[in-house]
Amino acid sequence: MPKSDNNKKKSIAIGAGVAVAALLLGAASYSATKPDEPSSVTAEEEPAADVSADPRAGVYPELAKLARRDAGDPLAQGRKDAPVVLIEYADFKCGYCGKFARDTEPDLVKKYVEDGTLRIEWRNFPIFGADSESAARGAWAAGRQGRFWQFHEAAYAEGAKEKGFGADRLKELAKEAGVKDIGRFSDDADSAGAKAAVKKDQEEAYGLGATSTPSFLVNGQPISGAQPDEVFDQAIERAATAAGAEDGKK
Known part of the structure; x- marks a missing residue:
């Protein structure tokens, strides 16, 4: 997994408990299991989330605070x-990320986003080199014109990553996503703003100790890998129950 010494030095503590909580993205809350298809992320087995009936189990308030809740964030829904x-936290070159985007996320949107229970916030976490970086900046640029999620869908379509994410390919994806001003898209993708936004997300993930993609937080509970739908369903429903209980105390 590419991770420079510079990135290691910039891994910041996001609260008093993060040093412990960050371990969850590597091992502590997971037991090993192998998904059905080969991983493009790592040769190691992809871990599965440890599911507990306690809605507070494995939840770290410090990590929950990473939710930005910015109403104007084009990389959120x-x-x-x-x-x-x-x-x-995901990479457009990651096979498991594509699996989640195609097979799991649409159902989560229908079941939980549309009824107001869930908000999904994307973080660019490019770890596979220049192509990953280019795709991340392209996604950010598409978001500048309100087409991030359409770009996300196009970039994660079956066979899309095999075509690479060079400049011409990014323009094709932007057109497919319905981006109106392709010239502006290209300028935005190459801008300092794009690089800074991607770096911010990337450093946040490294600061959490994330070592693979996709990695998730559900109200502060880490989940690693493109897990079965029920893992996300259970985590979301437990989190909603806990949030309701907290509201009832106020």
Whole structure:
């Protein structure tokens, strides 16, 4: 997994408990299991989330605070005040990320985003080199014209990553996503703003100790890998229950 010494030095503590909580993205809350298809992320087995009936189990308030809840964030979908926030750290070159985007996320949107329970916040976490970086900046640029999620769908379509994410290919994806001003898209993708936004997300993930993609936080509970739908369903429903209980105390 590419991770420079510079990135290691910039891994910041996001609260008093993060040093412990960050381990969850590597091992502590997971037991090993192998998904059905070969991983493009790592040769190691992809871990599965440890599911507990306790809605507070494995939840770290410090990590829950990473939800930005910015109403104007084009890389997010769902109500700003939704009781549950799922943060996804992902790479457009990652096979498991594509699996999640195609097979799981659409159902989560229908079941939980549309009824106001869930908000999904995307974080660009490019780890596979120049192509990953280019795709991340292209996604950010598409978001500048309100077409991030359409770009996300096009970039994660079956066979899309095999075509690469060079400049011409990014323009094709932008057109497919319905981006109106392709010239502006290209300028935005090459801008300092794009590089800074991607770097911010990337450093946040490294700061959490994330070592693979996709990695998720559900109201502060880490989940690693493109897990079965029920893992996300259970995490979201537990988080919603816990959030409701907290509201009842106020």
